[in-house]
Amino acid sequence: MRDNRISEAVISRLPKYYRYLSELEAKGTQRVSSSKMSADMGLNASQIRRDLNCFGGFGQQGYGYQVNNLKNEIKKILGIGKKYTAVVVGAGNIGQALYKYTNFAEEGYNLAAIFDADQSVVDKEIDGITVRPIEELADFVINNEVNLGVITAPKRHAQRIADELVLLGVKGIWNFAPVDVVARKGVCVENVHLSDSLFVLSYRMRTNGED
Amino acid sequence: MRDNRISEAVISRLPKYYRYLSELEAKGTQRVSSSKMSADMGLNASQIRRDLNCFGGFGQQGYGYQVNNLKNEIKKILGIGKKYTAVVVGAGNIGQALYKYTNFAEEGYNLAAIFDADQSVVDKEIDGITVRPIEELADFVINNEVNLGVITAPKRHAQRIADELVLLGVKGIWNFAPVDVVARKGVCVENVHLSDSLFVLSYRMRTNGED
DNA sequence: TAGATTGTTAATCGATTAACAATC
DNA sequence: TAGATTGTTAATCGATTAACAATC
CATH class of the missing domain: 1.10.10.10 (Winged helix-like DNA-binding domain superfamily/Winged helix DNA-binding domain)
Structure with missing residues (x-):
């Protein structure tokens, strides 16, 4: 069927x-x-x-x-339960939150490491694990057979990071930066725009009943 | 038109x-x-x-x-730029991240306070502001004319929190718990299911090309 | 005016829903 | 068997796209 x-x-x-x-x-x-x-x-x-x-x-x-x-x-x-190995790129608020969130691990999505370009957050401890410098990203992705990239970096870096991750061989990009990241055929992208959903909510609050 | x-x-x-x-x-x-x-x-x-x-x-x-x-x-x-006053209920990873995220404030969405039921996180400092005990929620919502509730609590509490917020007069619910929260007519709800988007991504990664 | 591009109607396409025959 | 409920076809509905007249 x-x-x-x-x-x-x-x-x-x-x-x-x-x-x-x-x-x-x-x-x-x-x-x-x-x-x-x-x-x-x-x-x-x-x-x-x-x-x-x-x-x-x-x-x-x-x-x-x-x-x-x-x-x-x-x-x-849905492919839940398959083993995915992911990296989080961008150790800001959302990046840290996703990295620490254990529900994903329970479903088989292993967020193996978190990276940042900002020296002031690198080596900072989050739940016993350290933020790694972005310079180590390539080696880590290759050595750990990472197949999924989570982008939680600022908008202006998102596409460049995506391009690098794709080059390194990841097969999926889960992007949280407020920009529609694109990738070549064969690589899947999910853009999550939190503020879009807030805007839709605010539209509804404004027009509720009428319109 | x-x-x-x-x-x-x-x-x-x-x-x-x-x-x-x-x-x-x-x-x-x-x-x-x-x-x-x-x-x-x-x-x-x-x-x-x-x-x-x-x-x-x-x-x-x-x-x-x-x-x-x-x-x-x-x-x-979209109603962007109107002043919204919001509370975040649930000071876990996602709740803290949203609360600290300043982009929303820049667009007029003021996340005024964050609450939690767990005594071990209450009074913990996050960016200079303290997690308040859930017992103070009602007074805060009323005294500060809060019109938007952000739910970042565990699934099993989400609907109850939504009901309380609605009773207290909020006009919008932005829910991050993995359950579809409902509210009476006149109150708008946006359910954001992060794991749903991860599952769709994983479906695409699995079926890429074929199917 | 001629060229460009909107606003809008008409055509197409796809998704949802209803209906029902198949079958457990 | 009779009753229930699926799987699937047919009907409906709505959203997308094409076409073009209006007009800046």
């Missing part, structure tokens, strides 16, 4: 399914129907069945979906 | 226009056409003109758009 092209819209809903099913699993729920999911998640039941069928027929007519099984299928689809 | 209902898709592109126009303005560029914007931003020129026309006729035939003027219009539309 695997379609050859999955739309962005479908992909962006997968993490939400994964979160929901993890909750159900934690509660010990065995089975779930698309109509139950629909009611709980506020998505159309047809859409849920259609989304899931992009990747395979995980359900059973007259029964629904096995919670644990479906969760694990989506986990596999 | 103001349409009565602006789609989510259009709204989500506004911050990107704002970022782009700010760059142009910083470079001293006076005017820009939709085709130039299209080339630079990777969006269709028709779409850009249509998006902008949801809010008014900002351009001029044969000329294009005045960069500075258009930027300011979008700024107004």
